[in-house]
Amino acid sequence: MPNKQIENTHPNQATSTTSIQQVIGAVGEKILDKEQAIKTIVAALIAGGHVLLEDLPGLGKTTLATSIAQVFGMDFNRIQLTSDMMPSDVLGVSIYDAPSQSFSYHKGPVFTQFLLADELNRATPKTQSALLEAMAENQVSMDGKTYPLDEVFFVMATQNPIDEAGTYALPQSQLDRFLISLSLGYPDQQSERRLYGSQYLTQFKKPIKALSSPAQLSAWQAQAAQIHASDEVLDYLQLLVHKTRNHSDIQHGLSPRAGLSLYKLAQGFALMAQRDFMTPDDIQQAFYPVSRHRLVTFDGRAAGDLIHTILNDTVII
Numbered sequence: 001m002p003n004k005q006i007e008n009t010h011p012n013q014a015t016s017t018t019s020i021q022q023v024i025g026a027v028g029e030k031i032l033d034k035e036q037a038i039k040t041i042v043a044a045l046i047a048g049g050h051v052l053l054e055d056l057p058g059l060g061k062t063t064l065a066t067s068i069a070q071v072f073g074m075d076f077n078r079i080q081l082t083s084d085m086m087p088s089d090v091l092g093v094s095i096y097d098a099p100s101q102s103f104s105y106h107k108g109p110v111f112t113q114f115l116l117a118d119e120l121n122r123a124t125p126k127t128q129s130a131l132l133e134a135m136a137e138n139q140v141s142m143d144g145k146t147y148p149l150d151e152v153f154f155v156m157a158t159q160n161p162i163d164e165a166g167t168y169a170l171p172q173s174q175l176d177r178f179l180i181s182l183s184l185g186y187p188d189q190q191s192e193r194r195l196y197g198s199q200y201l202t203q204f205k206k207p208i209k210a211l212s213s214p215a216q217l218s219a220w221q222a223q224a225a226q227i228h229a230s231d232e233v234l235d236y237l238q239l240l241v242h243k244t245r246n247h248s249d250i251q252h253g254l255s256p257r258a259g260l261s262l263y264k265l266a267q268g269f270a271l272m273a274q275r276d277f278m279t280p281d282d283i284q285q286a287f288y289p290v291s292r293h294r295l296v297t298f299d300g301r302a303a304g305d306l307i308h309t310i311l312n313d314t315v316i317i
Contacts, residue, residue, distance in 0.1 A: 007247055020046075020220070020272055022211050023071050030067045030208060031060050032200075033191035037182050038100065041068060041156075045270030046220045049179020050135055050155040052120075052293060059184045061158040062118060069114040072217055073210035074152065077109040078116040081123040088131035094143050105142055110134050113150050113214055117157040128174055131155065135177040152214040168174045172252070172296070179261050179290035204220050216253045226269040229278040236316055237262060237283050241308050250306060252296040280316045287311055 092108030245253030
């Protein structure tokens with residue numbers, strides 16, 4: 001598909017995109033050698049989605065989450081999940097007030113703009129499911145009443161490998177609430193060597209300066225929602241989705257909701273590239289992080305290699 005000039009570009013789009021790159025760069029000074037992962041997470045925020053980080057302990061998941069919250073100037077709460085936690089530890093609880101003879105609702109940590117659910121799969125399924133309504137509908141129901149969450153509400157959850165002791169695998173219904181999932185992995189040797197230096201360690205202790213704001217993030221989300229796709233790009237997106245359903249090694253392919261997630265994340269990548277239209281490259285960047293936690297193979301293997309195979313075998317129309 002031939003490139004074309006930017007059409008109907010928002011008046012402040014160039015400035016906003018420059019700011020997005022500054023955001024990515026600032027976080028990259030704290031989380032070394034992970035620019036693509038940071039870029040993908042910021043695109044997920046712009047798409048209005050939640051992120052699941054799956055990795056071994058000690059690879060920077062929590063630091064990455066706090067850094068992103070800081071750079072956007074978001075209200076931030078962290079929950080350290082354990083097996084003895086209850087849903088009320090996440091959502092809050094109604095407490096009876098004797099003088100007024102009534103119950104008052106004490107809000108839990110979910111009432112924030114950026115919620116870090118650390119080691120989500122160490123919580124029991126009952127506590128895990130407490131986040132479902134909040135993530136899907138931006139609200140919490142308690143004692144017959146509905147309490148709205150902030151307009152800017154973002155969940156980043158971390159989980160350790162499911163074969164570790166004391167973990168509970170997340171059900172597909174919960175996994176599907178996450179727009180993307182990522183694995184950071186180890187840094188390269190040069191970046192890791194820099195990490196051990198005194199200059200980096202001094203900088204590491206300092207919080208990141210807020211370069212953006214929740215209001216600016218909302219503006220980027222509104223811009224991204226206006227990014228359009230041609231019929232050819234939509235055909236390509238649909239072809240990728242259908243190939244996951246017809247693959248002999250995949251038990252459950254991508255749902256229509258997953259296809260919409262792919263579309264929204266691609267819009268975020270297009271905004272970063274200062275375009276008001278989507279390209280196949282945006283779809284390709286979005287396909288792996290949207291698919292890796294949703295695809296279920298018959299033998300239980302990770303679907304990462306299959307995702308790359310589908311991408312490589314699908315011809316752009």
